[in-house]
Amino acid sequence: MAEIDLNTLIAALRAANTKIKTLEKGTEEIKNLLQKQADAPRWIEDIPGRRVPYTGVIDLTIAANSTSRVEGVLTLSTDGPFVCTGVAMYFQRTAGSYDGCWGPATTFDARMAAANAGDGFENIFDQPHIGSFDVELSEAGSDRNWQNSAFASALFSPQSGGVYVLPVANVFGRSSVVSAKVTPSVAQTVAGKVQVLLLGYKIVQGDVYQP
Numbered sequence: 001m002a003e004i005d006l007n008t009l010i011a012a013l014r015a016a017n018t019k020i021k022t023l024e025k026g027t028e029e030i031k032n033l034l035q036k037q038a039d040a041p042r043w044i045e046d047i048p049g050r051r052v053p054y055t056g057v058i059d060l061t062i063a064a065n066s067t068s069r070v071e072g073v074l075t076l077s078t079d080g081p082f083v084c085t086g087v088a089m090y091f092q093r094t095a096g097s098y099d100g101c102w103g104p105a106t107t108f109d110a111r112m113a114a115a116n117a118g119d120g121f122e123n124i125f126d127q128p129h130i131g132s133f134d135v136e137l138s139e140a141g142s143d144r145n146w147q148n149s150a151f152a153s154a155l156f157s158p159q160s161g162g163v164y165v166l167p168v169a170n171v172f173g174r175s176s177v178v179s180a181k182v183t184p185s186v187a188q189t190v191a192g193k194v195q196v197l198l199l200g201y202k203i204v205q206g207d208v209y210q211p
Contacts, residue, residue: 044083044169049203054082056198058180064095064191069183072196073140075175080202082172088163088197089135089156096190104158105194106132132185133194140177146170150183163199 060072076082089105134150156162172178180196 044171047081047203049080049205052080052202052204054200054202056082056084056178056200058178058196058198060180060182060194060196062091062182062184062188062192062194064189065187067184067187069181070194071179071181073180074178074198076172076178078174080204081174082176082198082200082202084166084170084172084198084200086163086165086199087137087156088161088199089133089153090162090195090197091133092193092195094191094193104162105156106153106158134183134185135196136179136181137196138179138181139172140179150181152185153182169200 056074056076058072058074060070062070090102091105092102093099133153135153135155136150137146138144155164178198182194182196
């Protein structure tokens, strides 16, 4: 019988022991991940934390006589995930007549509404400065575009108060960056500002679980 080198045997036992510990650690990590996934809320309503109303504001400067695409971003804070339930959009003139006045970001239904009201604002709705915009919304740094192509701001009809209620609420994690891109479909006769509002609530001290 050949002699067994004691040092070789000890080294082999140590190597086997190291592999066993590595396997045990890996098994424990897998168990923890599976347990975390099992404990994760299945619905937004199940996420623990206090609900606080929140409106995220994205301002975009629109130059006069321009159809250039403009981008604005909103960086969310770290105090809790943000649940967005709706989007609103408005336009403000920053020069000329009606400087500082807010209005709809679309001419959809606006002319007829003003004419029927007889409030003396009919002419403002006949000017292209509140013409339609092409809008794109997304979560920056990801492929989570909210549309397959730009959509018209007619979605934010004055008849609906300029608000579009999302068919499904969207959860943004802490420090997420929301991007809004706006392109005037008609060159504005005066400079202005488009304001995109993300409506919803924050879950303070809540967690977003990623499976």
